[in-house]
Amino acid sequence: MEEALSRCMARIRDAAAAGTPLRIRGGGSKDFHGEPPRGELLDTRGLAGVRSYEPSELVVTVGAGTPLAQLESLLAEQGQCLAFEPPHFGGGATVGGMVAAGLSGPARASVGAVRDFVLGLSIVNGQGELLSFGGQVMKNVAGYDVSRLMAGALGTLGLIVEVSLKVLPRPPAEATLKFELPQAEALRRLNAWGGRPLPLNASCWVDEGGVPTLYLRLRGAHAAVEAACRELGGERQDEAQAAVDWLRCRDHQLPWFEAHAGRDLWRLSVPQTAPVLDLPEAPLVEWHGGQRWVAAEPSEGERLRRVAQAAGGQATLFRASTASEATPRFHPLAPPLDRIHRDLKQAFDPAGILNPGRLYPGF
Template sequence: MDPVLAELADRIRAAGAQGTPLRIRGGGTKDFHGERLEGEPLETRGLHGVVNYEPSELVVTVRAGTPLAELEQVLAERGQCLPFEPPHFAQGATVGGMVAAGLSGPARASVGAVRDYILGLNLVNGRGEELVFGGQVMKNVAGYDVSRLMAGAMGTLGLITEVSLKVLPIAPAEATLRFRIPQDEALKRLNAWGGQPLPLNASCWGPDDGGVLYLRLRGAVAAVEAACRSLGGERLDTGGAATEWNACRDQRTAWFAQAGGRDLWRLSVPQVAPVLDLPEPPLVEWHGAQRWVRVDAAQGRHVRQQALAAGGHATLFRTARSDAHDRMTPLAPPLAAIHEQLKLQFDPHRIFNRGRLYPNL
């Protein structure tokens, strides 16, 4: 076993024997996310480097502590990318953190989520055992797909040490269009465009100036140019637009900066959900499926009720309040029982990221 990995496994076994909680940590860029942080840090940055990269096969295997920016640079040099555009939020984001958080960027509604690109991974469980799941091809799963189970588990099931990912070529053409329209009209158009053969890739509507919709197109040159002609709108400079899309991905735009100490809620709802009764107009992404809203603490319950009524759920994504709880939508009893059993199988001593995903896990 690799010396760094062996040392981590020894620490895990010792923690299990003593019942000492461990907090898995890569770059720490998502420490704000989840219920709470508890335990001694278990650093993954020593697990560094690209293990194998086959550009012709569109597959890369990388160690969990590798900086996400480093992996993206390696892929870009061969004209490839992680199409789901994982958020960084700050410098130092790692590949393992990307998988554990399970968060995707602006293109998620069009290309899929992090979990859809995981081919396999290596994991150290709560007993200090190294487990290998999946592989390096798409059709390699028989039975329970444990690899993708780790996406969004927030490190509560084990220490991810290595991940194999499917990658894709960078699209040959890209364009961003701007439309000055209110939220209801933006949702109506996005739903209509979704039923047409258009190279839609990302969208973002914000309430500034009465409402502005940004629509990103990606694909073949002919397809993008034809869509620009048929959709209308104002075409923006591609370079400047790319900077803004990245800023939106990492929550660095003016809208996020103007939270003013209020709580930031993330609503995940069906794309066809109508305008919701929220304390303020939201920022709308993913063709209507992801909506961000900034509210006072007392308004959080109403926000969650609106998401549930629309057939979705709501997460308290960022808050400055140390007493905040139930940031994730509580699970229904049958789902809670499944989570409990999974936790016991992978982490019988309950040492990994206690309370990070749900208070009792």
């Protein structure tokens, strides 16, 4: 890994001197996310390997090029996991890409996002300098938490080299309940349940062939899960099949996603308390109402952004059809946030060579 790191640092220094854009890429499983990548390829897969793992301390430090599946397998051997369930979207997903994309799976609303589990990391900035931030414990940050800033930056601020992550034990018990409910009632119940001491972990509401259905996953101590099942009712699902279906939900392989392949897929991030939104068609709803997936035609993008903003959220063009390739992927920034983004880009990558334009056109 040290040799690969030296090559990457030299490559970035040369690119900065020449003003040559670099496209940072691990397994390429999330190339679709954000603005189209451009520049000469800088492959991170040589930055692989587990640097340290202390199961008793609930922390693991790995190279950014480490396959995500390899890390998850290592944790599973110790009965531990990445609680935020990072999506893979393909077999080549890497740990660095997981952090850079900043995407979380079905459990995000209950356990937190990727950034909440990043304890520290090392990056190479746009001048070829190796910088380290954070550490391997929770209470180690004074001032600006740069390590978590890298989550979701899509490599525009630096090449992630190494990451220290908080891991958690796998819950001892799990159950998935099924309810046939219209969207408004499902949202109402989710909001009510969220205010009670229930082991809620994930939820997914979807219209299955005209049958509106809410799936609710419970995780925690055996007694808590069983008591919640008795209290909430619903139809308990087969555990093995439910586990497969939640993985398919995580990686957008459910029938709902497959039925809308080829259309624009929008991600609306709104408050969990937001009501049923005025959308072109019924969405797939996750995160107890906080994340709503919408399939739409290219002409409906601006309307979706207005609807999301009116609800107190924002809309992202998550997967663009060919007809929408020119549509900005991310919700436009307010002027103060735009200025902060540009200032950060200037500070970390003054030559503007690292994944240029991946977040927003122009930086």
